[in-house]
Amino acid sequence: MTWRRPSLLVAGVLLAGTATACGGGSQNTATAFDPNNCQGGTLEILNQNDAGSHLDPARLYTSGGGNIPSLLFRTLTTRARKAGADGAKVAPDLATDTGEPNADATVWTYHLRDGLKFEDGTPITAADVKYGIERGFAAELPGGAPYLHDWLVNAQNYPGPYKDPNGIAAIETPDAKTIVFHLNSPHGDFPYLATATQFAPVPKAKDTGADYEKHPVSSGPYKIESYDKGKSVVLVRNTNWSREVDPNRLACPDRIEGTYGLDPAVINQRLSTGTGKDADAVTTDTDLGPSELAQLDGNPDLAKRVAKGGFPYTFYLAFDNTKAPFDNIKVRQAFNYAIDRTSVVNAAGGSSLAYPATTFLPNNKNMGYQAFDFFPAGASGDPAKAKQLLAEAGFPNGITVTLAHRSDDAEQDGPKVATAVQDAYKKAGITVKLQSIDSDSYGTTVDNPATQPQMAVQGWGADWPSGGPFIIPIFDGRQYLAGGGNFNTSHFNDPKVNAEIDEINKITDPAQAAQRWGQLDAEISKQAPNVLLFHTTQLRLFGKNVRNAFVSDWTGVYDLSQVSVK
Template identity: 90%
Template sequence: MTWRGSSLLVAGLLLAGTLTACGGGAQSASTAFDANNCQGGTLDVLNQDDAASHLDPARLYTSGGGNIPSLLFRTLTTRTRKAGADGAKVAPDLATDTGEPNADATVWTYHLRDGLKFEDGTAITAQDVKYGIERGFAAELPGGAPYLHDWLVGAQNYPGPYKDPNGIAAIETPDAKTIVFHLNSPHGDFPYLATATQFAPVPKAQDKGADYEKHPISSGPYKIESYDKGKSMVLVRNTNWSRAVDPNRLACPDRIEATYGLDPAVINQRLTTGTGKDGDAVTTDTDLGPSELAQLDNNPDLAKRVAKGGFPYTYYIAFDNTKAPFNDIRVRQALSYAIDRTSVVNAAGGSSLAYPATTFLPDNKNMGYQAFDFFPAGKNGDPAKAKQLLAEAGFSNGITITLAHRSADFNQDGPKVATAVQDAFQKAGITVKLQSIDSDSYTTTVSNPATQPQASVEGWGADWPSGGPFIIPIFDGRQYLAGGGNFNTAHFNDPKVNADIDAINKITDPDQAAQRWGQVDSEIMKQAPLVPLFHTTQLRLYGKNVKNAFVSDWTGVYDLSQVSVK
């Protein structure tokens, strides 16, 4: 499962023209920060949405909720809390290391640190972690990451601890500090999965089922003082947490106050002005708006308060490779040559927020990115080459296709990007009829082979920064789902690629695996199964009193565990 069709951009942000990069102003972290002397104050979070629609770790998907869950729930592993590419690595959290695999990565063993406690002072045990994971299988608690349902031996039909208190046999806890996972097949990425909130410990004696989220028991640096769902949340210090047992989270502010339901323009205006408490504020769900982007080159003080991140996301044109005319590789190649990526990037918000894609993997070394362009079309496309290939395929008079897109104008797979594609294809003799689909039903429509449009603008972002969750759902032929929920919209099924995926899944060295994922990306894209359009970046504004504000390359939002206020 992954993030699709990102709506991080606010309405009106997608300027049709020529936004430039942020000069020298955008930065990945503020300066003059003393991590040993950052305690105190109140950090305000100004957001459009309450992304943590549930505060139960079993119901949260990865690290959702604008990173706030990571302040409440520690997991076996976590992301490295650094700016840039280093922040896309796995670090030990509750565990002493990132996991001990057996020879083929089908068994993973973790040992807990000493001194771990819940907010009430009781010790955190391996059994608490196991119970927290098992809760994620209960039908009463839907919404969490689904991987363990498929990965754990014999767990596919486990109904959760409320109906089967015997638990999952594939998770062993031989003592209070050891937990062992037995997997159906090799998964070298298991340390990444162990960062999901589903791996947070839950004390069985305090579990109240669906009501647990009214006051989940914290294992992190903060605990809940108050929570008004969709409106506000207040976090205060968990006095049973310390940096001595958690080297990852700085937890500088004494208090964190989040406000939800704000208009994006209001958020950016408040952060820009920085009056009163707004000087101590950040946002975890709102990119810069047109007004702020226009000021950056001429307002150095504002530009210093913009953090840039590279959450890995790819937008592309999808189509069924098994159906005419896309079953002819020359037609698929023609589409790649015809695309004008400059106009598409401008439609997606300009070069501040997007950059051209000729690969499927984004430019992120942890994912294995390798630069290549098998169908070089320059900045504005090569319609002549596209026409030549169409003629060779028997379409000397061109072709007509239907291209679906989301109806919402602020989405990067919306009408502005689709229109830019339409204009570019027209120059190559490809007539495009646009099909607008309601944003709420878009993913359901395009991922069901029975309703899949002829072609569609789609987006893909992985749950963790590795090539596996980027490549496997889209290109593993065994992942094709005829009944719906199918992300392999190309209907791609290459035996060599499938075998390569199996081989890489056995690799537990992230750097070695990344290199192999880059090679697989190259193998796949030579076959032109889709047309990559652009990758995205994030630009976030923060208050004038905020320090150490950087956008995580893992999550695409500020890492609140590292931020401080003056």
């Protein structure tokens, strides 16, 4: 099984101090939002980054691109288009339901809705969905979600439809509206995976290979009018889409214009001032900057235009549990007691952008979050308890370790957080030597056992809001990869944990699975395999004329399919 860590969705300027967190969404708008009377206008998007690394659904990782892809590409399932915890649930999209599993969740069957069409009016069939998935296996189209390579029966070596037009036998299309997936092991999370853009239909007759992204065929509410990669995108209505066949997306604006390559300070200033077209604008990749955050308490009008979201992400201190000194559980416990989470949160941007972590799973009930703290040290740590445990472990005079961090000061695993950790540990007799690693090579260095630092600031975010993609890559001993790309940096391998993971994967009821993931999180944490630091939140501005702007708890950005400019 292969897993990938998505890039952190918290972009923008990070602060050294604290600030007051704000609520957001349609509750903060002056005029009540009416979904039945929201059509019209042009929504402006002001971003640092492009609509996507590519606008080919096979090359996008999950739904990337600040939600632009979800306006163009429908998939078998999608995230619920709601604010708060409800937005972290799966909803049917092209399919009539979230999937019909067999008894052990190794076979999943989907039936397509009636009336589905591409932008040119051609009916969407199960064969189009199958072909779209198979394109994601082609070496010519790298970058998409890798799960199906490992999950589908005998699909690991499939070279893609350009070299093998016979397709993947494990995906069956018995008729134009039915598609069946055969998996080589149970996966109760399959409905979450089916939200990935890899599951978007692609008409074989319109496929131009690597050039397809220049004008991909839309199955969503908008189609591309123009696209200048890295600079701009313009979307207009797809007249062959309607709410009758898509109950998820409101698609209120008549037109969407994205401008890319902007400085984060410029984005926030334009949104804050809100003149001209900027009154109709949002950003999907930039958090509040220092100037705007400082104004919130004294500027209620600005505070009403801030939306808060909680993309599930956890930062922690990673170390190899099989090597000294961290092979001693008392040392690991001492490092947990000594941490000052208040200073670390402040270094990560303040309480508006981060909150203390004592659980690996973030505070998201869909993931199975259960509150616990097995090493209670208060808000600022317990140096005395840490010293006691170190002495019991054979280090009465303290201990010296090296802590790696990213070199980029704007990153939440950068020098600010590392210095806060260093200062906290000094009080407990722990000397921390900092090791700065270039951001471009940080991941490959930390995730390779041959080059893994003694201790490192790490972050992990899941591809969908379930406990599985959060816990499995980090704590399943069978996921350890000695040759690199290893996310199990603690080298954790507990047979009981591995067995429980297999049992939870068989569960197809999200609520039951979530409860078990939360319980497993607690059992793992008792062993102190790492030091938990903080979880992240997002604060985003929106323009004066924008309505129903909320940050999705699945993606951490605005759900563009729900906002209006009227």
